[in-house]
Amino acid sequence: MKVALIGYGMMGKVIEQKLLARGHEIVGIVSMDRLQSIKDISEPFDVIIDFSHPDNLASLLAYVDVHHTPIVVATTGYTDEQVASIKHAALQSPVVYTANFSLGVTVMQEVLRQITPILEDSFDIEVIEKHHNQKIDAPSGTAKMLVETLNPDGIYEEVFGREGSSKRKREIGIHAVRGGSIVGEHSVIYAGEDEVLEIKHEAHSKGIFANGAIKAAEFLVGKPVGLYNMHDVLFSK
Incomplete structure (x- = not known):
């Protein structure tokens, strides 16, 4: 080639x-x-x-x-x-x-496509991404891509960070962390009654x-x- x-x-x-x-x-x-x-x-x-x-x-x-x-x-x-x-x-x-x-993130997307329809009625969903302190944009493009995978029909409200006091609605929380030299971490958390499932990808180098x-x-x-x-x-x- x-x-x-x-x-x-x-x-x-x-x-x-x-x-x-x-x-x-x-x-x-x-x-x-x-x-x-x-x-x-x-x-x-x-x-x-x-x-x-x-x-x-x-x-x-x-x-x-x-x-x-x-x-x-x-x-x-x-x-x-x-x-x-x-x-x-x-x-x-x-x-x-x-x-x-990333090949791993691509596989992660496929996993999310399969398990979200099974869990979405009884589990809350949150997305957390972490990157180095020089990254300008937030949330990351990958986090947005994962949210699109989780919410293809737009049935969830997408909430970027949280403050104040309000009751949780049908929503996906999206959170960005910036610090140090973190190459990239993306986690999707499914939080249910008495159990939590986390799907996570870590990039150790570019x-x-x-x-x-x-x-x-x-x-x-x-x-x-x-x-x-x-x-x-x-x-x-």
């Missing part, structure tokens, strides 16, 4: 190492100290992996719209408008986009996101036009 790698920060370097270890070829790296644009890559490539910055999205999607190149969009922090543009690009090109490329992005790229090569996520990557036949 020949890859165009967008972004050469910490994640880009990790992806480079893992791609080469798996026998793939990187034909070009776009970053401030490498190539300035994807248009500067002279060799053909099979797929784009983007782990850069939201500001690069418009130029990348403009290239994809013309060349219909498969792209794995692994950058985070997009606005709603940018997410809409990613979905629009998938009308003409194969695209993998998700809030979290390498897990590189693994998922590479697996997504391998999946995407040769796929038809469309928007895919990590559930498709792991569970589609």
Whole structure:
């Protein structure tokens, strides 16, 4: 597999190492100290992996719209408008986009889909996410993704943090913790009468996101036009 790698920060370097270890070829790296644009890559490539910055999205999607190149969009922090543009690009090109490329989080989502309908009538549901003290957005994109999995039909009110005094309604509480160097933790708590079930994922390094992005790229090569996520990557036949 020949890859165009967008972004050469910490994640880009990790992806480079893992791609080469798996026998793939990187034909070009776009970053401030490498190539300035994807248009500067002279060799053909099979797929784009983007782990850069939201500001690069418009130029990348403009290239994809013309060349219909498969792209794995692994950058985070997009606005709603940018997410809409990613979905629009998938009308003409194969695209993998998700809030979290961890294989474990993807499996966690599948578990939540199966157990929530069984427990929702007799258990309260809370989501807690923890990240390092430099993370700007809260709650995390992954926490929002998990809530969408828990509440696909919008039957729960989504409550972000709590203060004051009010009786619990049909709701999902969502709580964010910021401190230290926590890479990422996400917990879903089902609290029932005299019992508590907690489904938890801990990220111990950012390498897990590189693994998922590479697996997504391998999946995407040769796929038809469309928007895919990590559930498709792991569970589609």
